[in-house]
Amino acid sequence: xxxxxxxxxxxxxxxxxxxxxxxxxxxxxxxxxxxxxxxxxxxxxxxxxxxxxxxxxxxxxxxxxxxxxxxxxxxxxxxxxxxxxxxxxxxxxxxxxxxxxxxxxxxxxxxxxxxxxxxxxxxxxxxxxxxxxxxxxxxxxxxxxxxxxxxxxxxxxxxxxxxxxxxxxxxxxxxxxxxxxxxxxxxxxxxxxxxxxxxxxxxxxxxxxxxxxxxxxxxxxxxxxxxxxxxxxxxxxxxxxxxxxxxxxxxxxxxxxxxxxxxxxxxxxxxxxxxxxxxxxxxxxxxxxxxxxxxxxxxxxxxxxxxxxxxxxxxxxxxxxxxxxxxxxxxxxxxxxxxxxxxxxxxxxxxxxxxxxxxxxxxxxxxxxxxxxxxxxxxxxxxxxxxxxxxxxxxxxxxxxxxxxxxxxxxxxxxxxxxxxxxxxxxxxxxxxxxxxx
Amino acid sequence: xxxxxxxxxxxxxxxxxxxxxxxxxxxxxxxxxxxxxxxxxxxxxxxxxxxxxxxxxxxxxxxxxxxxxxxxxxxxxxxxxxxxxx
Amino acid sequence: xxxxxxxxxxxxxxxxxxxxxxxxxxxxxxxxxxxxxxxxxxxxxxxxxxxxxxxxxxxxxxxxxxxxxxxxxxxxxxxxxxxxxxxxxxxxxxxxxxxxxxxxxxxxxxxxxxxxxxxxxxxxxxxxxxxxxxxxxxxxxxxxxxxxxxxxxxxxxxxxxxxxxxxxxxxxxxxxxxxxxxxxxxxxxxxxxxxxxxxxxxxxxxxxxxxxxxxxxxxxxxxxxxxxxxxxxxxxxxxxxxxxxxxxxxxxxxxxxxxxxxxxxxxxxxxxxxxxxxxxxxxxxxxxxxxxxxxxxxxxxxxxxxxxxxxxxxxxxxxxxxxxxxxxxxxxxxxxxxxxxxxxxxxxxxxxxxxxxxxxxxxxxxxxxxxxxxxxxxxxxxxxxxxxxxxxxxxxxxxxxxxxxxxxxxxxxxxxxxxxxxxxxxxxxxxxxxxxxxxxxxxxxxxxxxxxxxxxxxxxxxxxxxxxxxxxxx
Numbered sequence: 001x002x003x004x005x006x007x008x009x010x011x012x013x014x015x016x017x018x019x020x021x022x023x024x025x026x027x028x029x030x031x032x033x034x035x036x037x038x039x040x041x042x043x044x045x046x047x048x049x050x051x052x053x054x055x056x057x058x059x060x061x062x063x064x065x066x067x068x069x070x071x072x073x074x075x076x077x078x079x080x081x082x083x084x085x086x087x088x089x090x091x092x093x094x095x096x097x098x099x100x101x102x103x104x105x106x107x108x109x110x111x112x113x114x115x116x117x118x119x120x121x122x123x124x125x126x127x128x129x130x131x132x133x134x135x136x137x138x139x140x141x142x143x144x145x146x147x148x149x150x151x152x153x154x155x156x157x158x159x160x161x162x163x164x165x166x167x168x169x170x171x172x173x174x175x176x177x178x179x180x181x182x183x184x185x186x187x188x189x190x191x192x193x194x195x196x197x198x199x200x201x202x203x204x205x206x207x208x209x210x211x212x213x214x215x216x217x218x219x220x221x222x223x224x225x226x227x228x229x230x231x232x233x234x235x236x237x238x239x240x241x242x243x244x245x246x247x248x249x250x251x252x253x254x255x256x257x258x259x260x261x262x263x264x265x266x267x268x269x270x271x272x273x274x275x276x277x278x279x280x281x282x283x284x285x286x287x288x289x290x291x292x293x294x295x296x297x298x299x300x301x302x303x304x305x306x307x308x309x310x311x312x313x314x315x316x317x318x319x320x321x322x323x324x325x326x327x328x329x330x331x332x333x334x335x336x337x338x339x340x341x342x343x344x345x346x347x348x349x350x351x352x353x354x355x356x357x358x359x360x361x362x363x364x365x366x367x368x369x370x371x372x373x374x375x376x377x378x379x380x381x382x383x384x385x386x387x388x389x390x391x392x393x394x395x396x397x398x399x400x401x402x403x404x405x406x407x408x409x410x411x412x413x414x415x416x417x418x419x420x421x422x423x424x425x426x427x428x429x430x431x432x433x434x435x436x437x438x
Numbered sequence: 439x440x441x442x443x444x445x446x447x448x449x450x451x452x453x454x455x456x457x458x459x460x461x462x463x464x465x466x467x468x469x470x471x472x473x474x475x476x477x478x479x480x481x482x483x484x485x486x487x488x489x490x491x492x493x494x495x496x497x498x499x500x501x502x503x504x505x506x507x508x509x510x511x512x513x514x515x516x517x518x519x520x521x522x523x524x
Numbered sequence: 525x526x527x528x529x530x531x532x533x534x535x536x537x538x539x540x541x542x543x544x545x546x547x548x549x550x551x552x553x554x555x556x557x558x559x560x561x562x563x564x565x566x567x568x569x570x571x572x573x574x575x576x577x578x579x580x581x582x583x584x585x586x587x588x589x590x591x592x593x594x595x596x597x598x599x600x601x602x603x604x605x606x607x608x609x610x611x612x613x614x615x616x617x618x619x620x621x622x623x624x625x626x627x628x629x630x631x632x633x634x635x636x637x638x639x640x641x642x643x644x645x646x647x648x649x650x651x652x653x654x655x656x657x658x659x660x661x662x663x664x665x666x667x668x669x670x671x672x673x674x675x676x677x678x679x680x681x682x683x684x685x686x687x688x689x690x691x692x693x694x695x696x697x698x699x700x701x702x703x704x705x706x707x708x709x710x711x712x713x714x715x716x717x718x719x720x721x722x723x724x725x726x727x728x729x730x731x732x733x734x735x736x737x738x739x740x741x742x743x744x745x746x747x748x749x750x751x752x753x754x755x756x757x758x759x760x761x762x763x764x765x766x767x768x769x770x771x772x773x774x775x776x777x778x779x780x781x782x783x784x785x786x787x788x789x790x791x792x793x794x795x796x797x798x799x800x801x802x803x804x805x806x807x808x809x810x811x812x813x814x815x816x817x818x819x820x821x822x823x824x825x826x827x828x829x830x831x832x833x834x835x836x837x838x839x840x841x842x843x844x845x846x847x848x849x850x851x852x853x854x855x856x857x858x859x860x861x862x863x864x865x866x867x868x869x870x871x872x873x874x875x876x877x878x879x880x881x882x883x884x885x886x887x888x889x890x891x892x893x894x895x896x897x898x899x900x901x902x903x904x905x906x907x908x909x910x911x912x913x914x915x916x917x918x919x920x921x922x923x924x925x926x927x928x929x930x931x932x933x934x935x936x937x938x939x940x941x942x943x944x945x946x947x948x949x950x951x952x953x954x955x956x957x958x959x960x961x962x963x964x965x966x967x968x969x970x971x972x973x974x975x976x977x978x979x980x981x982x983x984x985x986x987x988x989x990x991x992x993x994x995x996x997x998x
Contacts, residue, residue, distance in 0.1 A: 044569045052568070062569060063504045063562060157487045166568040170791035171486050200493040200573050200793050201486060269470045278791055280447065281601050284612035285566045287448070289520055289664070291509035297521055297661060301607045304521040306450040318449055319459060322440060323466065325447045325603075328786040336470065337788060341483030343476050348484055381462050382469055398487025422488060446784060448605050485598075490794040497577035499540045499548035502561035506666070516556040517650065517663035520607035524657055524776075 003036055003128045007080055014108070015100040016121040019049050020081040030075030031191055035129045037072045038122045041082040041099075042089060043133055043175060044164040045069050052166040053085040053097040053115070056283075056312030057292040066164020067199070068133055068175050068192040075191050080130065083118030087314050088283065089137050089168035091115050092387045093376050094144070096316040104148060106412055110370040113144030116178070120144030120152070123178045131188040132178040137168045138271055139365075139391025141176045142403040146365035146415025149405040151185040151432065152178045156422050157398030158203040161196035169278040170201070172271070172395060182404060182433040186210035189425065205423055213426045214433035219253030221431060224358035228264040229390055234367040237409030242364040245406035245416040248438035249362065249431065259358060261350040266343050267393035272385060273327050273340035274396075280324025286312060319381060344396055351397045355421040360431050364390055365403040365415035394419045404432040439463075527746050528726075529688050529719045530680035531738075533695065534673045535705050536645065536712040537581045543644045543672035544572030544615065552709065556665035564644075564670030566610030571792045574599075578642060578672035579796060581704040582622045583806045585674050586640045588698055588813055591626030596797045599642075599790040604783055607662055608646040610669050616643035618787045620795075628698070630691045636679040645671040656765055657776065674704070680718065685742040688717070692735045693837070697814050700840045707839060708879060717742055721749040725761040729773050732766045741766040744773055817843055825856035831864050838868060841878050848885040853892055862892060866906060870913035882916020891919040899929050901978035931976045933985075940985050943968050954990055962986055 001009070004024060011017045018041045026033070039045050042052035044062035046069075051057040069079065084100040086093075094117030095101055102117045104110040105125045112121045116134035121144075123132045134141045136154040145152025153176045160175040167173060177192065179185035193207040225246060230239050250256045288294045288308030295308050313321070327336035354361070367390055376384075394401045399419055406416035416435055420428035440460045444451050451459065512519035539549055545563035562570040579597075586593055600618035621641035627634040647669040651659035676695070682688050696713065699705040705712055715738050720726040727749065729741050744766075749759045764773040812820070814836050821832040821843070835846050846863060850856045867888065871881055891912060894900050900908065900923060908928060912919050923929050931939075943965060944951050950968075953961035962983065969982045 050568075057568065060509060060568070063508065063567070064569075066569060158490070163571055164569040198573065199571050201490055201791075203488075203490075263476070266473060266476050269473050272466075273470060273473075277788055281603050281613050281786070281788060284447075284603060284605065285568070285610070287605070287612060289510065289512065289518060289607070290506075290565060290610070291567065294511040297512050297519055299521060300524055301521040301605070302448065305448040305605055309448050310450045313449070315455075318444075318451070318455070319462065321447050321449060322443050322459065323463060325786060326439070326443050326463075326467075328603075328788050329443070329446075329784050330786075333787075335474075338483055339473050339476075339478065341485065342478035342481045343473055345481050345484040346476060346478070348487060380465065382465050385466070396487075446786075485789045485791060486794070491596075492797055493573065493794050494576040494579070494796065495541075495546070495573045497540050497575050498546065499550070500546040502547065504561070506557045506560045506565055514663060516558075517665055518557070520649070520662040520664045522659050522661050523607070523651075 003080070006126070006128060010122060010125055014103045014105055014121050014125065016084055016102045016118040017081045018051055018053070018084050018099050018118070021048065021079055024078040024080070026076055026078035027073070028076050031187065032072055032131070033076035035077050035131055036080040037077045037131050037133060037188070038080045038083050038119060039069060039133045040116050040119050040135050041085050042135060042166040042168070043069060044166065045079055045082065048079070048082055050082060050166065051099065052088050053099060054087040054312065054314070054317065055098045055293060056286040056309065057166070060292045062164070064164065066175075067161040067196045069164065071192050071194075072133070083116070083122060083132065085118060086115035087317050088166070088279065089115040089135065089140055090279075090316045090320055092139070092143055092384055093371070094118070095373070095376055096314055098314060104370050106149065107370070109374075110372050110412070111147065111376060113147035113366070113370060115140040116152075117144050119178050120148040120150055123150040123180060124148045131184060133175060133188070133192065134178050135165060135173060135175050136395060137172045137174075137275060138395045139388050141178065142365045142391050142401060142415065142417060143388075145178055145403040147370035147413065149413030150178055150180055151182050151405070151436075152176065152403045152415075153185045153189050154395070154401045155189060155193060155425060156203065156400040158201050159193050159400070159423070159425070161194075161199040161202050163196055163198040167282040169275040170282070171278060172275055174398075182402070182429060182436050183211055183214045185402070186214050186429050203423070208426050210425055210429050213429040216430045217253065218249060218431055218434040221249075221254045221360065221427065222358040223249055223254045223256045223431065224259035224354055224361045225256060226259050226261045226264070226354075226361055226363055228261055229363035233389060234364055235369070235409070238364050238366070238368060238414050241407040241409050241414040242362070242416050245435045245438075246362050249434055252434050252438065254431070254434070257358070259354050259361070261354060261393065263343070263346045263350045264393050267347045267396050268385065268389055270340040270343040270347060271388070271392040271396045273336050274344065276320045276324030277327045277337050278324070280321045280328070283313070283317065283321055288312075316381070347393055348397045351394070351399055351421070359420065359424070359427045361419040362431070363417050363419070365417040366390060369409050369412035369414060390417065398422070400425045400428055402428050402432045404435050406435055526684040527719055527721050527742075528680045529682035529685070529717060529742065531678045531682065531688065531691070531718070532716040533676040533692070534714045534716075535585075535676065535699055536709075537578055537672040537674055537704050538706055539575055539577045539581065539672055541575055542670035543575050543578050543642065544670055547670065549671050551667040551671075554667050557667060559667040560669070564610060565666050572615060572790075574793060574796065575672060580806050581672070582640065582642045582674050583798065583803060584702050584704055584810050585676070585699065586623030586626065587807055587810065588702055589623075589626040589628055589637045589640060589676070591623035591637055591640055593623050593798055593803060594620055596620070596795050597622050598795050599793045600787050601790050602785045602787060604785060606646070607664060608649045610647065610666060614643060614646065615790055615793075616675075617641035619789065628691065628695060630687060630694055633687075635681045635691055638677045638679050640674060640676050643673050643675055645669060645673050655767065657774070685739050685746060688742055689735050689739040692738060696735070697837055697839060701811055701814050701817065703811050708877065719745045719749070721746055721759075722753060724749055724753055724759045727759065727761065728763045729766050730763055737766065737768050740771050741773055744771060748773070821846075825850060825860070827856060827860040831860045834864050834868065835860070839878075842868075845878055845885055849889055852885055852889040858892060862909075863888075866909045867913060870910050874914060876913065881913055883913060884916065887912070887916065887918055894919055894923060899923065901930060901975065903978065904928050904975040907975070928975045930978065931973060936973070936977055936982070937985060937989070939973055940969055940982065940989060943972065944986065944989060951990055
């Protein structure tokens with residue numbers, strides 16, 4: 001069976017794709033020769049429909065490749081297709097979308113996690129050389145990686161270019177990658193990292209050889225375990241498995257100590273306010289005029305725009321637009337938008353302070369294993385948000401992180417979250433590989 | 439509140455949606471209020487995780503070769519068609 | 525004061541590329557939507573990047589208006605929905621504008637400038653089947669979208685409509701001299717005017733293009749508000765649209781709530797430091813400002829302050845024209861006299877700009893040389909200048925074609941001799957003491973020679989001739 005046929009089979013069984021390529025086109029050799037790369041649907045691929053999981057971008061054909069996609073192509077990769085996601089990244093279980101809701105390959109009654117659910121699924125089951133481009137705003141790489149038992153890398157904010165990324169929240173979005181092993185993910189990370197003249201927020205630091213870091217010894221590596229990331233709110237089974245992983249690091253010579261990130265409990269609110277405020281402006285452009293969903297052109301512009309947007313956006317998108325708009329309205333702006341930005345400074349200070357004493361942090365990626373779809377359906381929106389408690393702080397601070405499979409609880413994968421300082425991808429890859437190997 | 443904000447954001451909600459969101463958003467906003475506990479006196483807001491600065495582009499014209507209307511259904515004689523103002 | 529007026533002036537800055545993308549700002553003659561890219565069209569996935577030159581132009585404007593420059597600037601998103609908005613938010617500067625607290629002197633009064641900031645232009649709307657309030661649908665051209673604008677906001681210091689117009693004209697000359705805007709291109713300066721009368725509500729008239737229209741719109745508004753107040757009707761606080769055809773303003777139907785722009789800092793852009801070294805560099809390369817130029821012209825060329833003012837206020841190209849003519853001709857005063865008193869008058873009368881007229885320094889100097897060499901009389905020149913201003917044609921050629929050259933003395937004498945002999949009675953009358961007779965003779969000669977002789981010369985020759993040929997000197 002050809003790769004495409006296998007991809008279709010994966011799609012048929014697990015509904016991981018919003019679009020499978022019609023043909024695989026690769027040019028030249030390079031570090032990704034012979035590899036196919038799947039791309040999360042909010043990252044633009046020229047000539048492939050890019051919907052970001054939303055009906056409002058139905059049929060949208062980008063006129064350009066995202067920079068990260070172009071980099072993959074230059075290294076000889078073929079683009080396999082666009083993977084399913086929560087609409088615009090709004091979700092933790094990949095259920096918020098009118099398109100495919102992917103299924104967790106370990107247990108198809110359970111969610112694969114979100115918002116990069118499709119990417120994690122394909123990574124988990126592909127029986128051909130495959131790497132996934134994914135994206136995280138508040139934990140959308142770590143969560144599905146953890147739930148599906150694969151490796152998910154979220155680089156430092158600005159390490160990868162956001163040119164071609166359909167925005168959720170511009171100061172929080174990061175394009176990252178998934179692979180079955182740490183080495184695999186590190187390879188893709190090396191390829192997609194680096195400066196880009198089209199993105200003003202990109203970092204100009206040297207891109208290291210991340211693959212080389214995997215396999216380096218962790219002797220003397222200082223590992224901090226933040227006390228706020230264990231205990232209440234985190235499932236005991238998950239906690240135990242992750243502790244096991246931390247112990248194994250210690251057995252390999254790492255120095256483990258407890259640390260504290262006191263502003264952790266405020267990071268959820270701070271994150272959501274900032275993310276929604278930015279998102280509500282990013283989504284304003286979808287009004288049925290230039291791309292995506294169109295309706296017959298009738299009525300005043302207020303009427304037409306409202307009609308398109310009401311049909312095109314799902315529930316969660318509407319809620320976030322409303323909340324985000326509210327958070328920046330005159331009279332509320334100081335209490336919400338500005339306050340959240342100041343709390344963010346506090347959260348960042350937490351990390352900066354802690355990294356004076358340790359090289360990486362280790363904690364569970366998610367507080368639970370993948371929940372069942374019927375359980376998810378019972379949850380209120382606020383409960384969805386609270387699932388992000390372990391990922392939002394590092395995402396808010398823009399530090400790099402990797403979720404590496406660490407064991408199982410209740411028969412489902414558990415991910416260990418290694419978080420490093422800004423541009424500390426090398427250290428975290430080293431630690432993650434050590435967990436993987438042990 | 440929801441009706442007013444939704445209108446500002448050009449979302450026309452059904453009565454059912456209005457009621458449901460009103461209730462859900464109240465809970466969420468209540469949760470956000472925990473930020474009031476944080477002392478942010480004298481703290482600068484962080485617009486980005488890392489303070490980046492001075493990224494500028496040289497003033498040179500270049501042409502992007504493409505079809506800007508390709509993704510639109512509403513067009514006429516090279517223009518985009520848009521709805522009337524009132 | 526007649527009214528309380530504040531202006532928000534939007535100036536299209538003269539750069540090669542747009543504010544946030546590399547598309548050309550040259551939109552004249554371009555097919556709709558052909559000067560666009562995913563950035564200025566607000567395509568998902570696109571990101572802006574700031575044009576350095578636009579910031580430099582902004583700094584120049586701020587400095588010329590005596591404003592305090594911010595040490596660093598950020599951009600903001602101003603959210604509102606409209607068909608001409610590619611992203612339904614405009615990238616502008618709200619929290620941290622480029623400059624604040626300046627002034628521009630108009631007729632000895634200082635009009636205070638509240639702020640100067642940079643922002644992007646929206647697209648151009650073509651209303652089909654009506655105007656803004658009645659069109660069936662619109663056509664949208666994004667060529668203009670993303671062009672850099674400087675927004676200059678005044679305090680409500682302007683006291684009447686004439687002052688508003690003077691302010692704008694002076695501002696226009698200033699910006700022209702700075703080289704940051706093109707006064708000849710269409711629509712490069714748009715004004716939103718805020719006006720209230722006798723402490724009544726403030727009314728905003730949006731998007732008025734051109735100085736004359738602003739004056740008209742303001743005049744209409746002042747009259748409207750005054751008469752409403754006179755009838756005891758309350759003037760509602762609202763936004764109105766100006767119709768250049770009818771010269772009137774009309775209400776744009778407003779929603780119940782005021783637009784809340786929900787500003788956030790633009791997260792796709794980073795802060796720009798206006799470092800002292802950079803600002804110094806910009807200031808050092810700033811062109812001469814109008815007031816400086818006026819002073820220099822009087823000193824360097826010895827012309828009067830009035831003449832210098834007229835030349836400078838006529839625009840940058842007029843100043844450059846004047847100086848080039850001085851260089852070619854050599855006599856600065858003569859050039860100034862003929863330029864200010866006659867050429868400018870003709871151009872203004874015909875409503876032509878220098879550029880439109882085709883007048884060039886070389887040909888103007890040619891005209892002056894013809895006078896210097898005595899080829900034509902000053903009186904002829906004054907007439908000739910009208911044709912010249914309209915066509916820009918070489919004066920020498922006009923003189924040839926129309927036979928305007930002064931005739932030689934001998935030829936003139938011959939003609940005069942003929943006229944005198946044809947009019948013996950007038951000659952007698954003259955010798956008899958009737959001064960008017962000589963004028964009659966002069967008139968007769970002139971009718972025959974037209975422009976080819978100077979009246980004074982004719983008069984002199986007639987008198988010589990008659991007195992020498994006649995009996996006794998008087």
